Amino acid sequence: MQCAESLRVQAYFDREVDAVSATEIERHTQHCSECRALLEDIGSTRTTLRRKIPYVAAPPALRAQILRALDLESAADQGAQTVTPVATAPVAPKPRPAARPVHAPRWGGRAFWTGAFSGMGGAALAAALAFFLVVPVVMNPLPDDLVSAHVRSLMPDHLIDVVSTDKHTVKPWFAGHTDVSPVVADFEAQGYKLIGGRADYIDHYRSAVVVYQHGSHFINVFTWGGAERRLPANTTRSGYHMAFWQEGDIQYCAVSDTSWDEMLGLVRLMREQA
Ligand SMILES: [Zn+2]
Structure with a gap:
């Protein structure tokens, strides 16, 4: 049977009670394990929703x-009867x-x-x-996971684990740090400068991320070995474009806020290289 205070506990969580009730409920949850569990449960549900579901503006x-x-x-x-x-x-x-x-x-x-x-x-x-x-x-949480990882990478000191413009340095580094061995190539002549690599955790894989600089933009190319899963279609979330493709049993996703044309230019080069 549910504790009689459970409704008030939910109202407390939603900040819908006055200060006196809030104090009563806080005191109650100190000795009612059921209501304590309820608070933790709705708290973690809120956290999950905020983390997993991006803000989407309605058209x-x-x-x-x-x-x-x-x-x-x-x-x-x-005109109908008044109902609270x-x-x-x-x-x-x-x-x-x-x-x-x-x-x-x-x-x-x-x-x-x-x-x-x-x-x-x-x-x-x-x-x-x-x-x-x-x-x-x-x-399909994958696009959101990728955008989150991309945004996280842009925070200070997160972009690159192995700093190198040399594919012969970056590729062996992945072997010890990730589950996949992706295409690593420099395309500086075409405007996409290889600046390094990073390990990231995507879709339950230790993903290898090849990082390119294009003008003032960074392009993260995530790779992981989830060949059994169908890839999402190319998409844009929160202003970041995502282009997906697959080579053999390795799946790729390039993420950047550069234009679609510019990003697809890199995708084309990488596919030719493969
Ligand atoms: Zn209770």
Whole structure:
């Protein structure tokens, strides 16, 4: 049986209680292991969500559509009996007004979105949107892991483990530090200067990262041996382009904030080298 304080503990976590209640709950969790575990659980869930799910801005058209749906919702509520909204309680879909034309659900079409959300209350609408926006991202964490690793590498002293412009130094270094032996070549003549290598942990592999400088931009080329997994399509996250390809049983991903053309130029050179 759940502790009677568990709801208040969740409200405390969301900073929805006053100072007196907060003190009571803090005292309670000191001797209630169940509520302590609950706090830890929702804390780690929040941490995971913040780490794994990037901030994605809704397209303006979707935003406008949601606001319109909420307007309709509040207009429908006015005149009806006043109900105090409870944010955490699930909101049952209301029956669709008979006068509104019923469209066949169609993915991606306006009819689907308006149809799907027209009968929902605000909280259910928000939950449903979170589901639709979050699910595709959660299902393939690789691009986000790569962008995180790229951004981390740009912090002071993180970019390069072995500083060298010589492929004969970089390639043997990988042998002792990573699980793969990727293409390492200098393309300085073509504008992509090899500046070194790094070991990084990607997709459960000790990934070898070859680092190039192109003008003022860095291009990290991550490699790992996950040949059994299908690679994601080329994509852009948080302003960083990612180009994926595979040579034999080694998978590659170049990440950079340089332009697509410039980055694909390096990809072409590396593929020719392989
Ligand atoms: Zn308790």
